[in-house]
Amino acid sequence: MSTAAPNVIEERESSILVKGRQRKSHLKCDADSIAGCVSQRACVYCGARVVLNPVTDAIHLVHGPIGCASYTWDIRGSLSSGSELYRNSFSTDLKENDIIFGGEKKLARAIDELVEKYKAPVVFVYATCVVGVIGDDLEAVCKKAAQKHGIQVIPVQSSGFIGNKSAGYQAACDALLRLIEPRSAACPPGNKHEVKSINYLGDFNLAGEAWIITEYLRQIGVEVNTVFTGDSKCSNLQKAPEASLNIIQCAGSMFYLAQQLEELYGIPYMRVSFLGLEDTSASLRSIAAFFKDLQMKRLAEELIQRETAAVKSQMEGYREKLKHKKAAIYVGGGFKAISLIKQFRELGIDVVMVGTQTGREEDYQTLHDIADDGTVILDDANPSELERFMTEKGAHLLVGGVKERPLAYKLGVAFIDHNHDRKHPLSGYVGAVNFAREVHATVCSPVWKYARGTGGGNYAGLPQC
Amino acid sequence: MLDCTPKEVIKRSGGLINPAKTCQPIGAMYAALGIHNCLPHSHGSQGCCAYHRSHLTRHFREPVMATTSSFTEGASVFGGGANLKTAIKNVFDIYNPDVMAVHTTCLSETIGDDISTIIKSAEVPEGKVVIHANTPSYQGSHITGFSNMVKGMVEYLARADTDGKKEQVNIIPGFVDPGDMREIKRLVGKMGIKFIMFPDTSGVMDSPMTGKFDMFPAGGAQVEDIRDAGNSSLTMALGYYASSTPANLLERNCRVPAITLKTPIGIKATDDFLMTLRSKFTLEIPYELEEERGQLVDVMTDTHHHFYDKKVAIFGDPDILTGLTEFVLSLGMQPVHVLTGTPSGTLGGPQGIFEKEINEMLAAARLEGRVKAAGDLFELHQWIKNEPVDLLMGNTYGKYIARAEDIPFVRVGFPILDRSTHPYLPIVGYRGALRLVEMISNALLDRQDRDAADEDLELVM
Known part of the structure; x- marks a missing residue:
């Protein structure tokens, strides 16, 4: 028997699930959109x-x-x-x-x-x-x-x-x-672990994010050979085979390149994420572990401690104001969605809906594993679905891209751009604070008081920010 | 920093650098949003639809709903007929609009999908209607696409089914913001004449915050009104490039006489608009509008010394440029560079009118200037390097030139991606002209204040 609401297209049912409510734990993804849908996807x-x-x-x-x-x-x-x-x-x-x-x-x-x-x-x-x-x-x-x-x-x-x-x-x-x-002929694959040089894949230097990460890595003794492709130049990119490790931030776009670079030039790769405190620290540790360098491990621990301490009081301040708020996520790739769930947890915010445009099966498996019971998980959502689940779940905040912003606003839901239109770097420790500040700026804006007056918003009964 | 443009002008034939236009389908999508309960549909790859929605969203800061045929490789080989039929079924099953407005893309045009035949053979629910426009991206510009979709409205909807013509006027407003459409409606309303405006994006692309998401906001031209447009006694097409072709089609199909006027930007074009209404319907201009005009002239008088001898470069869409050029001339400024990306001759539409009109205005003011259709901003930038200006007017993309050359910049036109409230506030009519005076003189005077030495900083200007 169909359990979908009338405004969910039958073919779309297999692309939506509610954790803990259904027996299935995987959903249909990576498929073509249906003709006649308001898809949020591109080409x-x-x-x-x-x-x-x-x-x-x-x-x-x-x-x-x-x-x-x-x-x-x-x-x-x-x-x-x-x-x-x-x-x-x-x-x-x-x-x-x-x-x-x-x-x-x-x-x-x-x-x-x-x-x-x-x-x-x-x-x-x-x-x-x-x-x-x-x-x-x-x-x-x-x-x-x-x-x-x-x-x-x-x-x-x-x-x-x-x-x-x-x-x-x-x-x-x-x-x-x-x-x-x-x-390629100039740099034969060899034991590259001697050179502590990496390629940083899948950071597009939005608002200068790649610069922040490059600086962290420099501080622990790792040189960034080139970034793919944020602030890159032709000559840097051509030196890519010289690196001893590829780290991947945006796996959706760069996983294939990493595989190819491994096959062609023998460069191993690892997934990282510099979104949020937890993932940033974990990523720095794995990079240091890869190089099996005690000095680097020590520098990494020092950096983690120093940077975490530097943002601690600010993060706690925001957490106090933001805890128990509810967030919805609709972003491009699966890995970003996974990081965002963790990042919201750091701020005491519950994620009630999560979806992506191009997430892959393994991404959705991970999302399902880490999501709270009752979280709606969906692939290639259309605006009606986003509206329905945000309203049903009482989301206070949506994270998305350009087309989702006015939709959220119309519903009286706060919004953060985690895509092309972001204005502050959201990576690393400083990015985690920026993220928290952006969440606070939008969730606690006085404008929602007036929006409430016109029937919107989900703020009734919540303590003031 | 952003100045990559060399001063020396060399003839180019390999395409555009920094375009001053975009493609037809986005214009068609915008026009279709001006029908109440209408869902625009992009017959092509899903990227087209996503780009148009994003671009419109960035300009209007509103949700933009549209569906796509989601072409895949198969559709491109075997034709998109099956995709469109599925789309039509899904659109009415799921979203249930009154109208589905299909526009094509370069892909479906090149493949050669015959849209009207596909529509005829599709299952369209009783009482619903599917209209279409051919909008190949390799012809014309977004303005052509707007015009073509309005043509589609006339073709599919307008009917002459009364004995005589009704005492009512059709207004085709052209590719302007909803705030402009509201202002035009207000002016016609004050004149006391019944009117039908289509398309009408007011109430759709400037909709209020209600706490609800409306797939189909409250505004837009009603289908029955567009049908009734065939019974009107006059069509006023505002802007040659966006509006004259559909008005002429309505004249052919339903014998509704058509007049094309300039988009009523500035005092003269607004006068022309109101005087035409007055003479066609033997009406009096109400005191309120005379008062507004008098206030505008008062402000123009108070400020004319700010504008004397100031050189200005203007770029954007042809219908807007015609009115803007005329208005800055009436302020005493010198529009030395006027450039649009839209080609001046379009298939079945106006031919060469843009250059002719602007050149005539310049000649009448005894000025020489560069005027070009189908140009790009690279070329405009080169012109400015060779003959500098005191002010630049145009859409957001002008900010690179304004920064590189350090000239004051007034944002007007489409798209404006880096400022807000423009969709709500008019540039048409006397009120709109007043707003233009404010924007232009603020830009010039802010610059004068910024550059003044301490001893030259003036309190009263």
Whole structure:
């Protein structure tokens, strides 16, 4: 018998579960969205673009009609310590004639004109939907341009319809592997543990987050060889094979790259998370353990103690104000969702709903394991579902991305952007405090008093913040 | 820091750098949101729909509901017909709108899906309607897409089914904010004439906080009103690029005479708008509107010395630019660079009107300036480097140029991603012009204060 409410589509039932209420502990995920749904998901191009865009000194050329370039113009909030070239928007702006006769010539001209203007070491050429249909030979055009200009011109196979955002992550990783490739002969895989140098995968330096983590690692004696891809430059990325370890923050986008780097260059990888105090400390410890270096272990313990002590009173202050509030989570990847649950626990906040756009089966298994009984877990949710479960569960706060913000606000629910639009670094110890401050700023805003007056909000009966 | 633009202008033919337009489907989605109880549907990959929703959400700070056909590789090979039929079924089963407004994308256009045939063969519940617009992203711009979706409303909904024409006017407001649509409605209401505005995003994209999430907010043009638009005695299309094509179609289909006017931005365009209404319906201009006009002229008089000789660069959508250019000229400023990303000739739409109108205005003011359609912000930036200006006006993307060249910047148009309240406050009508005067003079005077030496800082300006 169906237990779903009328506004839950039948096909969607297998993508939603309530912990402790149902016997099943796994849910349908990683599947295509249903036609006619208000999905919060994006496309292959989107996935590829968000991964590659932080490469600061690259020309990011979007091959297609104008829209795809317009919507991704400088929206990521990835900071650069050098070039600002990546913040421009380059498009071949395909017109009807190009669709009929092919866009290859225009693409070649665009590459020529841009390379002449900007002298960049690499051009990424993104395929959009229509390019996949009209059959432009991106490989051939890029190869020719690369020879002509003596730089790398790398096609990114990101036509929107060939899969979902995850396929775009993989297309981006393939492009990165091609960028790295030419130098592979120079650094044969060997015993790299002697060099305490790592690649930091899956941090896009939003609000400067990668800089915080790089500094922690420096303090315990680990050098960050390159970040994939926050504040990265072509020349740094090409040195990736020289590292002795890859650590992965955003596994959704970078797990594939880590596997490839291990296979091709013998670099082992480990998952880390620098979201929240608990995960940050655990991650630093595992990195130190990997290098089997007593000095590093000691430095790590000292750093953990020092940084934890530095934020302790602030965290306790926020915890006092925020405990017993209820949070809902709807983010892109599974690993971020897992970290957020732990981070909310540190603040005494109960998570009542958790969902992702592209989480994988093992992510959902972990979410199920760590969630409290009664927590709603869902994949590829639509706004009606988010509304229903937030209202039913009495959430005070939603963590999500750009499309979820006004939805939460309309319901009188506070909101935190844990995506492109974040304004403060949320990583590491300092990030944990920023996160707590952001939660406090929104949950305890005086605006909800007025929102309550119009019927919204879930604050009745709660102690004042 | 952000200045990557070289001064020397070289001819380019390989696409755009820093665009001043975006693609058709987002305009179609915005227009469709201006029908009450309507769900826009994007027939393409799900990324298109996500991008349009995000972009509109960033500008309006409102939830934007739309569905997608979620194309996969199979749909791209075999056509998207099956996806669209499934989508139509799901949309009415789950969300139950009165209208589903389908727009295409570059993908479905290139594959060649025949939307009207698919709609005809789909199961649409009794009393519900599916309309569509072809919006290939490789033609025109978001403004063209807006126009095409309004055309779709006329094609599918408007009917001439009364004996004579009714004493009522259709207003097609163009791609403007809901605050502008409200202001236009207020002006027409004050004139005392019955009107039908479509699309009308007021009450949808500027909806109040109620504590509830409404999939379909209270505002928007009613379907029966759009149907009745075929019985009106006049259509006023505001803005050539966004509104004239659907108005002309309504004239052809239902014999409703169409007049295209400038978007009523600034004193002259607002005068034209009201005088046209007055002459067509033999009405008097009410004292309240005369008073508003008088107040505007009063403020323009009080402040004209602030604007004298000031050079300004303006960019954005063509219909908005025409009104803005005319207005800054009437303030005594010199619009030396005027650029839109929208091509000036569109299939079945206006041809070359943008450049012609702006050039005529400049000639009448005995000014020379650069005017361009289908341009980009890279080029505008180069123009400014070669001929500097005192003020830049345009959407949020102008902030890079304003910073690089250190010029004051007034945000107007679409999209505005870094400021709020603009969807609620008009730039049209006399009130809107008053607001523009305030924004422009504040920007200029703030700059003067910032740059003044201590001894030059003035209390009274």
